[in-house]
Amino acid sequence: MTQIRVTPTANSPQTHALVIGVGHHDHLLGGTSPNPDIHLGLRVLQSPPVSAINVAGWLLGFGPGPGLNNPAAPLGSVEVLVSVAPGAQLPHQGKFATLDPAKHTEVKQGFGRWLQEMKRHPRNVGLLYFCGHGVTGSNGTQYVLLQDFGSDPLAPFTSGIFDMNSTVRALESAVQGQLFVFVDACRNNSPQLADLIGAKPAPLLQQGGSTKIVNSGLTTIYSSRAGMSAYGDREGMTRFTKALLLALEGYCGSAVAGKVHSVIDGLALSQAMPKLLRFVNESSPGEPQTCESTPSGNDAPLHVLPGLPRVRVQIDISPEKMRSCGTFLMQDITKPGAPPVTGGGNAGVWEADAFRGIYRVEVSPKKKEFTKLLHEHQFVDPPIYRLPVEVK
Amino acid sequence: MTPPPVYVHAYAVKDPSSRTALPIYLLDDRGVVIGADRILTGGQRPSRIDPDSDAFPRYVRVDLPNGNVLVKPVSTNENSPVTFVLGYDSPRETMSWAAPRVDFSPRAEVLALREGMQSGWIQLWQLGTTGWRQLPLHLHGRFDAAPTALELRLTDLREPGALVINTGQGVPQVISLPASAKLRALITTTEVTQGTWDTQVVLGGYGPRTEGVLEFLRKGALDSAEALDPGMERAMGFLYEKQKDPLAATAGAYYLLRRRAWDRLPLPWLKNLANRFKWIPDAHLLLACVQIREGMNNREAGILAGRAIEAAFTRGFPLFFEARGLLQELHYYASRSEGRAPNQLAFVGRVLACAQPAGISFGFSGLTPFHPTREVPDPYLPVPESAAAPRVAMATYGVAGKQVTPKKPPAKKLAAKAAAAKRPAAKKSAAKRAAGKPDGRTAAKRSTAAKRGPRRFGMTAQALREVTPKGLAYESTRSNGLSSPPLPHPPGRRQSTAYFKDLLVTA
Numbered sequence: 028m029t030q031i032r033v034t035p036t037a038n039s040p041q042t043h044a045l046v047i048g049v050g051h052h053d054h055l056l057g058g059t060s061p062n063p064d065i066h067l068g069l070r071v072l073q074s075p076p077v078s079a080i081n082v083a084g085w086l087l088g089f090g091p092g093p094g095l096n097n098p099a100a101p102l103g104s105v106e107v108l109v110s111v112a113p114g115a116q117l118p119h120q121g122k123f124a125t126l127d128p129a130k131h132t133e134v135k136q137g138f139g140r141w142l143q144e145m146k147r148h149p150r151n152v153g154l155l156y157f158c159g160h161g162v163t164g165s166n167g168t169q170y171v172l173l174q175d176f177g178s179d180p181l182a183p184f185t186s187g188i189f190d191m192n193s194t195v196r197a198l199e200s201a202v203q204g205q206l207f208v209f210v211d212a213c214r215n216n217s218p219q220l221a222d223l224i225g226a227k228p229a230p231l232l233q234q235g236g237s238t239k240i241v242n243s244g245l246t247t248i249y250s251s252r253a254g255m256s257a258y259g260d261r262e263g264m265t266r267f268t269k270a271l272l273l274a275l276e277g278y279c280g281s282a283v284a285g286k287v288h289s290v291i292d293g294l295a296l297s298q299a300m301p302k303l304l305r306f307v308n309e310s311s312p313g314e315p316q317t318c319e320s321t322p323s324g325n326d327a328p329l330h331v332l333p334g335l336p337r338v339r340v341q342i343d344i345s346p347e348k349m350r351s352c353g354t355f356l357m358q359d360i361t362k363p364g365a366p367p368v369t370g371g372g373n374a375g376v377w378e379a380d381a382f383r384g385i386y387r388v389e390v391s392p393k394k395k396e397f398t399k400l401l402h403e404h405q406f407v408d409p410p411i412y413r414l415p416v417e418v419k
Numbered sequence: 420m421t422p423p424p425v426y427v428h429a430y431a432v433k434d435p436s437s438r439t440a441l442p443i444y445l446l447d448d449r450g451v452v453i454g455a456d457r458i459l460t461g462g463q464r465p466s467r468i469d470p471d472s473d474a475f476p477r478y479v480r481v482d483l484p485n486g487n488v489l490v491k492p493v494s495t496n497e498n499s500p501v502t503f504v505l506g507y508d509s510p511r512e513t514m515s516w517a518a519p520r521v522d523f524s525p526r527a528e529v530l531a532l533r534e535g536m537q538s539g540w541i542q543l544w545q546l547g548t549t550g551w552r553q554l555p556l557h558l559h560g561r562f563d564a565a566p567t568a569l570e571l572r573l574t575d576l577r578e579p580g581a582l583v584i585n586t587g588q589g590v591p592q593v594i595s596l597p598a599s600a601k602l603r604a605l606i607t608t609t610e611v612t613q614g615t616w617d618t619q620v621v622l623g624g625y626g627p628r629t630e631g632v633l634e635f636l637r638k639g640a641l642d643s644a645e646a647l648d649p650g651m652e653r654a655m656g657f658l659y660e661k662q663k664d665p666l667a668a669t670a671g672a673y674y675l676l677r678r679r680a681w682d683r684l685p686l687p688w689l690k691n692l693a694n695r696f697k698w699i700p701d702a703h704l705l706l707a708c709v710q711i712r713e714g715m716n717n718r719e720a721g722i723l724a725g726r727a728i729e730a731a732f733t734r735g736f737p738l739f740f741e742a743r744g745l746l747q748e749l750h751y752y753a754s755r756s757e758g759r760a761p762n763q764l765a766f767v768g769r770v771l772a773c774a775q776p777a778g779i780s781f782g783f784s785g786l787t788p789f790h791p792t793r794e795v796p797d798p799y800l801p802v803p804e805s806a807a808a809p810r811v812a813m814a815t816y817g818v819a820g821k822q823v824t825p826k827k828p829p830a831k832k833l834a835a836k837a838a839a840a841k842r843p844a845a846k847k848s849a850a851k852r853a854a855g856k857p858d859g860r861t862a863a864k865r866s867t868a869a870k871r872g873p874r875r876f877g878m879t880a881q882a883l884r885e886v887t888p889k890g891l892a893y894e895s896t897r898s899n900g901l902s903s904p905p906l907p908h909p910p911g912r913r914q915s916t917a918y919f920k921d922l923l924v925t926a
Binding site: 285384 | 450451452471472476478489490638639641642678715716717747748750751754764767771773774775793
């Protein structure tokens with residue numbers, strides 16, 4: 028059992044997380060006992076366990092930041108299930124006492140414990156994160172694969188796999204509190220699998236007696252559009268998880284009236300994630316990846332930043348040959364005494380970090396290569412502020 | 420002392436008569452919202468924001484549906500309104516049109532030079548009582564070629580329809596069209612990442628109210644939608660005034676459903692929307708979803724979901740992509756229910772599996788409205804059976820009549836046919852047919868057809884060949900039964916298919 032209890036059970040709202048990362052599959056290509064009748068051409072993966080461990084590590088504060096901060100619903104428990112190749116080393120792994128493998132039985136048990144925690148209080152906040160192989164069946168339903176996919180010889184295509192969409196739908200009828208669901212998996216259509224899994228893999232949670240929705244708010248973010256793939260680094264994290272952690276580390280958030288802090292909620296994540304993923308795409312080889320988010324209902328915060336959110340500033344000078352001949356200076360006009368953000372003078376897009384604000388942006392030549400340009404009242408909003416500038 | 424109000428004006432320069440509602444925010448120096456309202460572009464009177472605090476300096480922010488944000492400072496002179504001049508980025512009455520242009524830095528020359536666009540085409544289909552049929556589509560004089568994109572003015576249809584667009588990027592896209600709406604299609608190439616380009620199709624013209632709401636929903640910007648409509652009164656008003664603008668009523672219902680505002684979605688209003696505007700398939704899905712989400716047992720939910728799907732798909736496809744989530748939910752319940760037509764659910768399932776938005780419009784990747792697929796047609800593969808005989812379409816749309824499955828004649832029969840064609844009588848008959856006169860064989864066929872009565876569905880394999888553009892693999896392989904088609908430039912053209920390269924040359 029890898030439920031990490033962060034704060035004792037209480038009668039007040041808490042945040043509970045369920046993190047699943049499946050990289051090792053027994054019966055897929057590269058697994059311990061690959062089965063040609065089952066693997067469907069899918070291979071074991073390396074990035075999902077790294078991604079899942081990083082998400083769990085971020086929640087618990089094992090990463091560079093202090094971890095999840097939600098004063099209205101402090102972190103109560105984190106359930107971590109990770110399938111990794113035997114002997115593989117993961118970041119923060121030593122900080123977890125034990126790690127259950129993401130096999131069907133263990134995942135069901137972990138999901139059950141998480142659900143039980145979620146039901147303890149109507150204003151609890153839940154986070155469900157999955158990273159691993161996913162396929163889309165013949166009706167657009169996303170199925171996600173666990174370590175023991177194909178292990179039951181009598182029902183190989185319904186074992187070690189579950190229906191993600193129906194699980195989330197059933198959660199809406201079972202959990203009152205705010206839910207955040209992040210599914211980092213491919214959504215490719217697999218006609219072969221769709222035909223093979225005619226029996227339809229079951230969800231982790233069956234719909235109850237009534238179809239009534241009791242859930243107050245749900246934000247679901249899929250790492251890819253329907254029918255498309257999700258990608259990851261062989262040695263590192265997936266693109267989607269990189270973008271998610273960037274968002275949670277502060278490149279996302281909205282201000283609260285009369286308060287110093289900023290909140291990261293479903294709306295802020297829904298709007299930041301496509302932009303952050305595009306930013307990650309730019310530094311990744313291969314096809315671009317686009318995520319899909321659906322916020323609905325009310326929106327309780329997931330994470331609270333102590334101050335203003337950060338913004339990745341990108342200033343794109345054209346013609347390109349002028350990039351090395353100039354610099355930029357950004358001054359937050361609402362804080363005249365604050366140090367300006369500066370940069371430039373390099374080939375490629377000029378980049379810098381700034382805090383959210385309203386800025387005056389100056390683009391100046393080093394000598395007199397082009398005319399100085401001034402952009403007033405630029406609303407620099409997270410996660411990315413991109414300013415294309417044509418100089419003459 | 421109450422802080423003085425701030426007045427805001429917005430002008431849409433390209434279309435001053437537009438009445439697009441946009442959210443406006445009053446910000447303090449931290450960017451914290453201290454007041455919010457909405458503004459109508461082209462409105463005569465300025466909007467008034469009453470701030471919550473007297474903090475200064477202050478700024479007014481306007482959120483455009485294309486994701487752009489405009490900010491201006493508030494003057495210390497209380498009587499001086501903040502004025503925004505919109506439209507340089509947003510050339511149409513709805514800002515959604517500019518979305519792909521602004522967000523992804525498109526280049527018109529890339530659109531024209533894309534290999535796919537040179538073999539791309541567009542078709543118009545309509546769903547009548549006899550099933551889907553293709554309509555002639557003449558785009559000359561009905562398009563604008565701006566430096567950044569190609570915009571087509573579409574013929575308004577009497578019945579629900581669909582566009583099939585092939586931009587040369589894999590499988591064509593089928594996009595739902597409502598009846599009696601003057602829509603436009605924008606085809607533009609956008610840069611997804613540096614050096615990676617993607618051709619996008621966006622449909623617009625549903626009206627500023629509809630597009631305003633659905634654009635924000637599509638982008639997940641519920642906060643902007645909320646700023647436009649605090650308390651959701653406006654969306655409820657759209658639904659109430661469904662007679663005035665049924666598409667806006669549908670958009671309003673989608674918004675209220677997303678916000679889970681059950682108390683603002685009265686079932687009688689939704690029933691009226693579904694019953695009075697049968698050409699809006701989404702209305703049936705909305706009604707069923709609200710009923711199911713309010714609670715019932717699974718069996719009842721299955722029956723209701725099945726009926727709603729049937730009602731919606733008899734009238735074409737859902738109009739808006741927001742329907743996909745609802746359709747998935749209903750499909751889930753319906754497929755667990757006994758007694759549903761498996762063909763119908765299988766077809767809807769395939770549509771869901773191939774779903775692909777075109778802006779706010781519902782669409783899916785497919786070869787025809789009755790053949791959703793994500794697989795690129797391969798000229799060297801045999802014809803998919805479902806493409807040759809649109810069984811699903813017939814079953815799905817509930818059209819009565821005997822199903823015709825074209826059978827390939829045996830080799831012996833083909834040889835006999837070839838020999839017969841060489842006989843003088845056959846030659847005479849062929850000459851008559853060429854001259855447009857009925858020969859003996861045609862007359863006999865007509866006589867049989869007259870006895871049989873009017874055809875209830877017209878999509879035989881022959882009809883499919885007629886309506887399918889040259890160049891698609893299965894069409895050409897069927898046309899002679901054996902040989903592979905000469906791709907990508909077909910020798911012949913169909914009048915009913917408009918080719919982009921003709922427009923791009925003209926442009």
